Amino acid sequence: MKHVLKTILLAVAFATGLAGATIPARALVEIDVNKGNVAPLPIAITDFLSGDAMGKQISDIVSADLKRSGLFAPIDHSAFIEKISNPDAAPRFEDWKVINAQALVTGRVSQEADGRVKAEFRLWDVFAGQQLVGQQYFANKGNFRRVAHIIADAIYERLTGEKGYFDTRIVYIDESGPKNNRVKRLAIMDQDGANQRYLSNGKALALTPRFSPNRQEITYMSYESGKPRVYLLQIETGQRELVGNFPGMTFAPRFSPDGQKVIMSLLRDDGNSNIFTLDLRSRNTTRLTTADAIDTSPSYSPDGTQITFTSDRGGGTGHSQIYVMGADGSNQHRISFGNGSYSTPVWSPRGDLIAFTKQTGGEFQIGVMRPDGSGERILSSAFQEEGPTWAPNGRVLMFFSQAAGAGGPKLHTIDLTGRNEQEVPTPSFASDPAWSPLLE
Amino acid sequence: MRRIAAQILNPIAIALVATLMVAGCASKKVPNSAAELGLAGNAAPGSSQDFTVNVGDRIFFDTDSSSIRADAQATLSKQAQWLNRYGNHAITVEGHADERGTREYNLALGARRAAATRDFLIARGVAANRIRTISYGKERPVATCDAASCWNQNRRAVTVLNGAGS
Numbered sequence: 001m002k003h004v005l006k007t008i009l010l011a012v013a014f015a016t017g018l019a020g021a022t023i024p025a026r027a028l029v030e031i032d033v034n035k036g037n038v039a040p041l042p043i044a045i046t047d048f049l050s051g052d053a054m055g056k057q058i059s060d061i062v063s064a065d066l067k068r069s070g071l072f073a074p075i076d077h078s079a080f081i082e083k084i085s086n087p088d089a090a091p092r093f094e095d096w097k098v099i100n101a102q103a104l105v106t107g108r109v110s111q112e113a114d115g116r117v118k119a120e121f122r123l124w125d126v127f128a129g130q131q132l133v134g135q136q137y138f139a140n141k142g143n144f145r146r147v148a149h150i151i152a153d154a155i156y157e158r159l160t161g162e163k164g165y166f167d168t169r170i171v172y173i174d175e176s177g178p179k180n181n182r183v184k185r186l187a188i189m190d191q192d193g194a195n196q197r198y199l200s201n202g203k204a205l206a207l208t209p210r211f212s213p214n215r216q217e218i219t220y221m222s223y224e225s226g227k228p229r230v231y232l233l234q235i236e237t238g239q240r241e242l243v244g245n246f247p248g249m250t251f252a253p254r255f256s257p258d259g260q261k262v263i264m265s266l267l268r269d270d271g272n273s274n275i276f277t278l279d280l281r282s283r284n285t286t287r288l289t290t291a292d293a294i295d296t297s298p299s300y301s302p303d304g305t306q307i308t309f310t311s312d313r314g315g316g317t318g319h320s321q322i323y324v325m326g327a328d329g330s331n332q333h334r335i336s337f338g339n340g341s342y343s344t345p346v347w348s349p350r351g352d353l354i355a356f357t358k359q360t361g362g363e364f365q366i367g368v369m370r371p372d373g374s375g376e377r378i379l380s381s382a383f384q385e386e387g388p389t390w391a392p393n394g395r396v397l398m399f400f401s402q403a404a405g406a407g408g409p410k411l412h413t414i415d416l417t418g419r420n421e422q423e424v425p426t427p428s429f430a431s432d433p434a435w436s437p438l439l440e
Numbered sequence: 441m442r443r444i445a446a447q448i449l450n451p452i453a454i455a456l457v458a459t460l461m462v463a464g465c466a467s468k469k470v471p472n473s474a475a476e477l478g479l480a481g482n483a484a485p486g487s488s489q490d491f492t493v494n495v496g497d498r499i500f501f502d503t504d505s506s507s508i509r510a511d512a513q514a515t516l517s518k519q520a521q522w523l524n525r526y527g528n529h530a531i532t533v534e535g536h537a538d539e540r541g542t543r544e545y546n547l548a549l550g551a552r553r554a555a556a557t558r559d560f561l562i563a564r565g566v567a568a569n570r571i572r573t574i575s576y577g578k579e580r581p582v583a584t585c586d587a588a589s590c591w592n593q594n595r596r597a598v599t600v601l602n603g604a605g606s
Binding site (some may be wrong): 134178179180182184205207208221227228238247249252265267269270271272273294296297312319320341343344357359383384386387404405431432 | 539544
């Protein structure tokens, strides 16, 4: 049960050193993702050869993933000169140079005797005239979209030097109905909006879902018992479980990086809220903050040694600010000092940045700062937006945003450079996104 | 007589507002009193209608604050008086926030408002064991426009008689 996803995918990857040199010579074609205004890399992604529609479906998904990243510009197929008929042979590089393709992707999809699908692809450096990557994957037919995302990740990683993030999912809250009678349901989908489905029926208000590190569970907050409490949900089985047995409201849950604990806020009887952890094995609870204040939205650093959180303990205007403490509650100190109030800090999977929501001048903003509070940068502003979540490679943020009068929020992504803000397709209004980790 | 007096002294939105606003236009002003709704104070004494129409079931807060304002103190004093007179009702105090804050912070803020409201009622003699509290954060707005006139009405604590529905 723990490995449902793994067993259905069977992502066996081989380096298929068939055609020509696969020497990992220094490629000419590379993208420096840290440059602010990098021009997207022109890439030709040919339809994978196959006896049915799947070859084209897979290459279309690869193409859409790479395009959405903002780092690649897939070339229109009508410009292609060479028609790939044998993906095992080297392409006619001259034909691809002419249309200024820096990189070329070719591939083939075939059916194995046991019913599984085999997908092979090669990534070519057109100007160096060599193969950069060659791999094959086996999967059940129903998983062809995942295979396509894995291929897109392999291409992204080879050309940028960064891990990809396309073979990931998003849990979020689907919002329907009028604003004063909103139905909020847990939902899950692939990062590109495909395979969307609901994880709760909408009878009870559900909020703030977050993935466990193994992607099998989510923790979220729900009013399903009539009392607002934190729950765990097994995604594949639908099994639900109350987290802990606390007298008051529990909210703002997240997993620790090792998946062993849930960290959350617990409401005190006097109306203040403090941060606790619950060890999922021993059921031991540990109290980390004691301030007579609102302490909430805790998020661990990826190495598990520190926690960032929101607190209004400082008082004054712009009450809520961002704090950092040790994982044992030690050394609690404020890190946000800009003009406005700050909340929803989320530690980057790389550890180098904390993303946050800032309210200033009647607007909401999404920004990042270093864990010592320095280097604040605002990436996005809107009438209302909040709740950043990191892509597992720490390059892209997703959040929810709405213009005045829009009636509800939609999910957006933005690059860490502040460029390439895009709406993520969802069937209705959507909020509280959480990005899954990559499967190792 | 008493009912009419309460009605005049307490020009505060009533529970019926929520029902009316479902069908209402988003930017429409929410009626602020029974009089504005054209309702007579003819509810049976001790009934939930009596409470919501003649006493007033909700108070309002300043932005990012859980302090009980002077106008709210007047309402809560009347609520306490009524609850002490009709001792059979258990109540739920719902704390709410406007949408100009982030979700988790507003859950905490709504809880703090509910607790402040509960504590005021207890100080006015309502037994603590009759009161439970719940926060809905910014999840249950009654006024839906994207403007301060609506946010003012959403920053609220509502005293609900149990069994009467919200």
